[in-house]
Amino acid sequence: AQTVTQSQPEMSVQEAETVTLSCTYDTSESDYYLFWYKQPPSRQMILVIRQEAYKQQNATENRFSVNFQKAAKSFSLKISDSQLGDAAMYFCAYRSAGTGNQFYFGTGTSLTVIP
Amino acid sequence: SAVISQKPSRDICQRGTSLTIQCQVDSQVTMMFWYRQQPGQSLTLIATANQGSEATYESGFVIDKFPISRPNLTFSTLTVSNMSPEDSSIYLCSATNPGFGANVLTFGAGSRLTVL
Numbered sequence: 001a002q003t004v005t006q007s008q009p010e011m012s013v014q015e016a017e018t019v020t021l022s023c024t025y026d027t028s029e030s031d032y033y034l035f036w037y038k039q040p041p042s043r044q045m046i047l048v049i050r051q052e053a054y055k056q057q058n059a060t061e062n063r064f065s066v067n068f069q070k071a072a073k074s075f076s077l078k079i080s081d082s083q084l085g086d087a088a089m090y091f092c093a094y095r096s097a098g099t100g101n102q103f104y105f106g107t108g109t110s111l112t113v114i115p
Numbered sequence: 116s117a118v119i120s121q122k123p124s125r126d127i128c129q130r131g132t133s134l135t136i137q138c139q140v141d142s143q144v145t146m147m148f149w150y151r152q153q154p155g156q157s158l159t160l161i162a163t164a165n166q167g168s169e170a171t172y173e174s175g176f177v178i179d180k181f182p183i184s185r186p187n188l189t190f191s192t193l194t195v196s197n198m199s200p201e202d203s204s205i206y207l208c209s210a211t212n213p214g215f216g217a218n219v220l221t222f223g224a225g226s227r228l229t230v231l
Binding site: 033035042043044045046047050091093095097102103105106107108 | 148156157158160163205207209218219220221222224225227
């Protein structure tokens with residue numbers, strides 16, 4: 001089974017600053033999807049950003065962007081201009097391409113935003 | 116993406132009892148998944164529920180303990196049977212559908228169970 005590793009259990013960032021959350025994964029496949037999900041205290045898992053492995057261009061969604069390094073199997077999330085509402089658990093996830101394939105989640109990074 | 120409603124949102128249960136969690140999606144979806152998230156932990160897949168077939172359980176989870184129903188393309192239930200304190204957890208319903216785009220997984224808000 002694929003494994004997803006988040007080596008930072010906790011991170012903190014000053015409001016308005018930039019923070020990068022790390023994620024690495026292990027796979028022998030060439031076609032897959034990568035995701036970052038956010039889980040605030042309300043428990044609702046929210047998709048932040050996704051990346052298709054066949055795309056070389058890094059995905060961006062407003063203040064959120066990724067650094068996808070396929071050869072290194074690395075998928076980091078950069079949050080720019082951090083806001084108090086960004087405080088949450090962030091989970092990196094992997095899914096093989098094709099139907100019927102499950103998602104594999106990392107152990108999460110707890111992000112604190114300091115006012 | 117779809118909106119997924121789960122109920123109950125939380126419950127306190129007695130040891131030895133069973134509780135059924137309901138998951139309703141506002142559109143038809145092909146695959147539904149049930150996850151368990153123990154306190155401070157990541158998500159662990161319990162089973163995949165496909166309409167018209169038996170659920171597929173992951174290692175460590177069995178149908179007698181976590182029976183699942185999937186009567187149609189918008190609804191599923193997970194029952195936690197003969198509960199013990201070790202079953203205290205958040206249970207998350209999720210779904211994916213090609214129409215969501217890039218096989219995105221959409222989640223319900225979760226059901227927090229506390230077993231005394």
